[in-house]
Amino acid sequence: MHDFVQHIINGISLGSIYALIALGYTMVYGILKMINFAHSDVYMIGAFAAYYVARWLGIEAQPGIASLLMLILVSMLACGFLGFLIERFAYRPLRKAPKLNILITAIGVSLFLQYSGQVVFGADPKVFPEVMTDYVLLTFGPVELRSFDLTVLGVSLVAMLCLEFLIKKTKVGRAMRAVSSNALVASMLGVNTDKIIAFTFVVGSSLAGVGSVLVGMKYPKIDPLMGMMIGLKAFVAAVLGGIGNIGGAVLGALIMGLSEEMVVAYLSSTYRDAFAFGILIVILIFKPAGLLGKYSVEKV
Amino acid sequence: MSSPLLTVDRLEVFYGAIHALKGISFQVQAGEIVSLIGANGAGKTTTLRAISGLAPSKGVITFDSQNLATHKSFQRVSLGIAQSPEGRGIFPEMSVLENLEMGAYSRKDKSGIKKDLELCFELFPRLKERMAQIAGTLSGGEQQMVAISRAIMCKPKLLLLDEPSLGLAPLIVAQIFEILKKLNQEGMTVLLVEQNARMALKISHRAYVLETGKIVLEDSAANLLNNDEVRKSYLGV
Numbered sequence: 297m298h299d300f301v302q303h304i305i306n307g308i309s310l311g312s313i314y315a316l317i318a319l320g321y322t323m324v325y326g327i328l329k330m331i332n333f334a335h336s337d338v339y340m341i342g343a344f345a346a347y348y349v350a351r352w353l354g355i356e357a358q359p360g361i362a363s364l365l366m367l368i369l370v371s372m373l374a375c376g377f378l379g380f381l382i383e384r385f386a387y388r389p390l391r392k393a394p395k396l397n398i399l400i401t402a403i404g405v406s407l408f409l410q411y412s413g414q415v416v417f418g419a420d421p422k423v424f425p426e427v428m429t430d431y432v433l434l435t436f437g438p439v440e441l442r443s444f445d446l447t448v449l450g451v452s453l454v455a456m457l458c459l460e461f462l463i464k465k466t467k468v469g470r471a472m473r474a475v476s477s478n479a480l481v482a483s484m485l486g487v488n489t490d491k492i493i494a495f496t497f498v499v500g501s502s503l504a505g506v507g508s509v510l511v512g513m514k515y516p517k518i519d520p521l522m523g524m525m526i527g528l529k530a531f532v533a534a535v536l537g538g539i540g541n542i543g544g545a546v547l548g549a550l551i552m553g554l555s556e557e558m559v560v561a562y563l564s565s566t567y568r569d570a571f572a573f574g575i576l577i578v579i580l581i582f583k584p585a586g587l588l589g590k591y592s593v594e595k596v
Numbered sequence: 597m598s599s600p601l602l603t604v605d606r607l608e609v610f611y612g613a614i615h616a617l618k619g620i621s622f623q624v625q626a627g628e629i630v631s632l633i634g635a636n637g638a639g640k641t642t643t644l645r646a647i648s649g650l651a652p653s654k655g656v657i658t659f660d661s662q663n664l665a666t667h668k669s670f671q672r673v674s675l676g677i678a679q680s681p682e683g684r685g686i687f688p689e690m691s692v693l694e695n696l697e698m699g700a701y702s703r704k705d706k707s708g709i710k711k712d713l714e715l716c717f718e719l720f721p722r723l724k725e726r727m728a729q730i731a732g733t734l735s736g737g738e739q740q741m742v743a744i745s746r747a748i749m750c751k752p753k754l755l756l757l758d759e760p761s762l763g764l765a766p767l768i769v770a771q772i773f774e775i776l777k778k779l780n781q782e783g784m785t786v787l788l789v790e791q792n793a794r795m796a797l798k799i800s801h802r803a804y805v806l807e808t809g810k811i812v813l814e815d816s817a818a819n820l821l822n823n824d825e826v827r828k829s830y831l832g833v
């Protein structure tokens with residue numbers, strides 16, 4: 297029983313990282329009806345940006361929440377800027393092109409980032425600097441709440457609440473919803489849709505930046521291909537929740553995090569990754585629109 | 597006569613190989629209600645889309661002495677062109693109030709926005725009651741009210757309306773046309789597309805008849821109501 301509670305804590309912590317990345321997939325899908333396959337590699341670049349800045353500043357000398365927040369900001373800026381460039385120069389010229397062309401371009405951008413990463417950063421894993429120290433904050437009997445888990449939860453929660461506020465309560469957020477609901481009508485009402493789309497990429501990418509530093513902190517090994525598996529799981533989370541649906545992405549990510557933790561704990565860690573694919577197949581068969589999504593026939 | 601508010605000159609629209617508008621020309625004077633009538637597929641919606649900058653067009657559209665070619669669709673709103681599109685185009689996941697606020701997207705005059713919101717609620721008291729309701733759950737007529745109000749919230753000089761009566765009960769249609777008349781009397785210029793030609797002609801000053809992408813007839817609304825061709829083809833008598 298105590299084990300179970302512990303696994304819940306770990307699963308939620310993992311799930312909230314998936315959520316930060318899943319949100320980027322779902323926001324871009326919501327507004328452009330495309331899967332941004334390069335998203336997971338933007339995440340990777342964010343981790344490296346934070347890594348180099350941390351080394352340059354010698355951040356290990358002063359671990360703590362301030363250092364963490366600083367690195368998160370660095371990664372958000374790097375990812376946001378990269379997301380902006382990708383949208384501007386890779387996707388925008390293809391706005392009216394067939395879906396398949398856009399899909400292939402997205403895969404191309406993804407591969408480009410992965411291989412450039414291997415050339416520039418080297419293919420070997422790097423050890424992410426220790427931004428914070430991990431210790432046991434609270435114990436309830438054998439159940440531990442570690443500082444890393446609390447930090448991951450707290451930071452993701454704040455990031456998601458900010459996003460919620462942005463989308464639900466601000467003018468630009470309303471415009472984002474308008475463009476994703478009906479871009480033609482939005483522009484008929486005066487919305488510069490190109491600007492809103494670019495903004496959506498920046499916001500989605502910078503959330504991945506937040507995730508990348510949290511992952512770097514918790515699993516301190518980064519390499520140019522680190523985005524692939526976590527990106528895939530976040531993508532499955534977005535599909536599970538109903539791609540295009542913000543709340544769905546968070547729900548899907550929590551389910552993914554929890555079930556992965558449970559699979560590893562009670563079945564075998566061999567199935568850790570296979571499980572994600574399993575979930576994807578099951579949703580595609582039984583609930584292709586996802587848990588919170590509305591089913592619509594997609595013309596590809 | 598002063599120069600027209602809207603001048604459309606040899607407007608052509610191609611959708612791929614489909615020649616939807618074959619060079620139409622017409623004007624709308626400030627203060628007028630002008631109707632475009634025509635059968636299904638004649639090109640009425642396409643004309644309004646081209647004016648709003650949402651159809652690939654050739655020819656010259658001049659609005660308020662500005663050539664619209666240099667204005668993207670989203671920039672035409674601040675020039676004073678608003679449209680309530682065919683099929684209403686409301687944002688179904690947003691509340692009624694948010695839909696109306698989207699209409700005011702390009703505006704900065706907070707007090708003016710508030711006043712126009714009051715005006716919409718005065719015109720359509722139903723919307724005031726339903727302010728917080730999700731627009732997708734409104735009835736068709738209520739959604740039409742949202743679409744029209746949203747266009748009013750743009751504070752346009754020229755209001756483009758694409759089939760505001762579509763699918764509505766006669767009583768609501770009459771109400772909506774009353775409101776259009778009232779808005780017009782208060783100074784708003786209206787370009788109206790309608791299947792319900794009789795209703796449209798009754799409140800219009802002038803009208804153009806479109807047939808497969810060409811204007812075949814133009815006259816005062818009163819004359820058209822008595823024109824035999826029009827009576828036979830569009831008024832069903």
Ligand SMILES: Nc1ncnc2c1ncn2[C@@H]1O[C@H](COP(=O)(O)OP(=O)(O)OP(=O)(O)O)[C@@H](O)[C@H]1O
Nearest residue numbers: 611614616634635636637638639640641642643682
């Ligand atoms: N996006 C499009 N792609 C291809 N053809 C189109 C497109 N939109 C309209 N058309 C064609 O252009 C012609 C004019 O269409 P339009 O919608 O302007 O007609 P309309 O007069 O508004 O008709 P209705 O009264 O049925 O609304 C039609 O033949 C239509 O099939």
Ligand SMILES: [Mg+2]
Nearest residue numbers: 640641642682
């Ligand atoms: Mg039409």
